Amino acid sequence: MRKIKKQKIYLLALLLPFIIFVIGFEIGPLVAMIKNSFYADDGITVTINQYITIFKSKFYLSGIKNSLIISLVSAVISVTVAVIAAYSFTKFSSKIQNRLLMIANMTSNFEGIPLSFSYIILLGNNGLFTLLFAQLGWDLFADFNLYSWTGLILVYVYFQIPLAVMLIYPSYQGIKKQWKEASSLLGGSKASFWFRIGIPVLLPSIVGTFTILFANAMGAYATAYALVGSNYNLMSLQIASLVASDVTLKPQLGSALGVLLASTMILAMWFNERMMRRIRRDLR
Amino acid sequence: MKSSLTFHKVVVGILVLYLLIPLIGTFLFSIAGKWDHTILPENYTMKWYIELFQDERFYDAFKRTLFLIVMSVGLSVVIMLPTIFIISVYFSKWERLLQAAAMLPYGIPPIVGAVGLIKLYSGGPIPIAGTPWILIGAYFITILPFMYQGIRNSLHTVNAVQLVDAAELLGATKFQAFRTVVFPNIISGILVSTLLSVALLFSEFALANLLVGGRFETLQIYLADKLNSSGHLTSAIVITYYSVILLLTGTVLKLTFRKDKGPIMSDKKRILSFFKKIFRQKNTALEGEN
Known part of the structure; x- marks a missing residue:
């Protein structure tokens, strides 16, 4: 018996490096923040003034609002595109489907700077x-500005779409051909199949993907940093300039914003889980 | 029926174009000589690449990035392999805890992680903010979810627990069993998550910029610094960097293909399992609540 106990202590010692790293670089920083x-x-x-400052300041509130809007809009666009595109994927031969997934996989790595x-x-x-559009005289693009809200959305959508496609595509495989046949045998039309069977089956994965994309965009920093620098008011850019810039160093305020950003994500995850439970109950 | 296939062709065509145009554009830009008023470049040249490969700063940045990656991925393998093995064999009641700790970084964006890291390590007993060491620690946590999944899955696939039991019955010590039976069997499974982690860290910018910045110029920071200078040179950097990423992810895909039967299945499975894991995490939270 004693031998086993001794061995367990020895084994526990082997776990120490992991515990040190997790406390030092994962839990520790979160608690510190x-x-x-x-x-x-x-x-x-000790005070809660930092939070009061944020909720009283137009500047920080608009940063939060901008981040939320950009994340929501880019997630909605990307999920919509992915739902349609992934469905189109399934209409091709498996070899082509494979190629298309490869392209999605490839381009999903093209992000950030x-x-x-x-x-x-x-x-x-x-x-x-x-320059090309200007020469062709296409006025449509004349007042397009990449370093603005539309530009940011455009770039965010670009890095969200491949991810969304890869996440949604597998759930189309869950829709069996037999279901369509059964539905039409029972007198259902194509539209009623999608409304009553197809979309409800896809819904959990759509909601899940949406949450992931939303969180992905909320936390995105590199892309925005490279594109708009500090000229555009986004939550992640504000945090960065509060904790690591040379001019406006306010780590406490930055921490408060960081806590808010993390809470938004937890809230999104929580919402996702609630939705998932409701959806699953309906399915049963 | 035929018209609907045309519709799908158009949808997929537009999507592929949309996804590939930025890449192709950057590539063309990196080999273009004069290109300002035509659809395609007027002439092509390799001079941007030659210039790039003669740039000491580029090599230095590349070396620094490699150093960070080798250190943090190496540490991760050395630490996580025994940790996951020991916990799943001897302390299986802690598996949930391990999983929670390993998956948590998935939900923390780097920007949030950086806030606490800066607070904790600028001053205090361990003042390593601004040095590469803090990045190695942070990267260890960044790749934790991937390494954890990869190692745990490979241990499960080869039935590590039973293997060790069998080896022990035959008179081997635990360490022997791990080294000679388990380790050789899971090495290829670990390779995939290792390569994924390498690719991930290659494109890491937020932590590097916030924690260390110009004091330890990594490839991404070098790139960000070059954004405003010569566009051609920067596109040569982007293409070089992206080729490395492609090589890494390409190898990952190939390795996954080889293991499973059909490529589609394997890719699907990989993504599915990734997806399931996210939800499994939530399910465990759900079970805990009830």
């Missing part, structure tokens, strides 16, 4: 397309 958000700017007085750069040389002030 939450704690820090309840201090005043001097770092000594390189992606922003690519958009800058294509659609920026002196971008290839910008």
Whole structure:
């Protein structure tokens, strides 16, 4: 018996490095951030003033609002595109489907700084397309500005679509051909099949994908940083400039914003789970 | 029926074009000589790549990124392999806890992680903010979900617990059993998650920029710094960088294909399992609630 006990202590010691890393770089920083958000700017007085500052300041509130809107809009667009595109995927032979998934997989790695750069040389002030459209005299694009809200949405949608396609595509495989046959045998039309069977079956994965995309966009930093720098008011850019810039260093306020950003994500996950439970109950 | 297939062809065609145009555009830009008023470049040149490969700063940045990746992925393998093995064999009641700790980074965006890391490590007993060491720690956590999934799945696939039991019955010590039986069997499974982690860290910018910035210039920071200078040179960097990523993910895909029967199935499974894991995590939370 004693031998086994001794062995267990030895084994526990082997777990130590993992525990140290998790405490030092995962749990520790989270706790430090939450704690820090309840201090005043001097770092000594305990207060909830940082949160009050955020909710009273037009600047920070609009940053939060911008982030939420950009995340929601880009997630909605990407999920819609992915639902349609993934369905179209299933109409091709498995070899082509495979190729298409490869392309989605490939392009899902094209994000952050390189992606922003690519958009800058294509659609920026002196971008290839910008100049081309100007020469062709297409007024439609004359007042398009990449370094703005529309530009950000465009780039966000680009890195969200491949991910959305890869997440939604598998759930189409769950819709059996026999279901369609059964539905039409029982007198259902194509539309009623999709409304009563197809979409309800897809719904959990659509909602799940939506949450992932939303969270993905809320936390996105590199893309926005490269594209608009600090000229555009986004939550992630605000946090970065509060904790790591040379000019406006306010780590406590940054921590409070960080806590809010993390809470938004937890809220999104919670909402997702609620939806999932409701959907599943309906299915049963 | 035929017209609907045309519709699907158009949809897929537009999507593929939309996804590939930025890549193709950047590639053309990187080999273009003069290109300002025509649809395709007027002439092509390799001079941007030559210039890039003669740039000391590029090599240095590349080396720094490699150093960070080798250190953090290496540490992760060395630490996570025994940890997951020991927990699943001897302390299976803690598996949930391990899973929660390993999957948590998935829900924390780097920007949030950076806030606490800066607070914790600028000053205090371990002032490593601004040095590569803090990045190695942060990256260890960043790749944790992938490494955890990869290692745990491979341990499950080869029935590690039974293998060790069998080896012990035959007189081997635990360490021997792990080293000579389990390890050789899971090495290829770990390779996939290792390569994925490498690709992930290659494109990591947020943590690098916030925690260390210009003091330890990684490839991504170098790239961000070059954004405003010569466009051609920067596109050469982007293409070089992206080729490395493609090579890595391509190998990952190939390895996954080889293991399973049909490529489609394997890809589907990979994505599905990724998806399921996200939900499994939630299910465990749900069960805990009830």
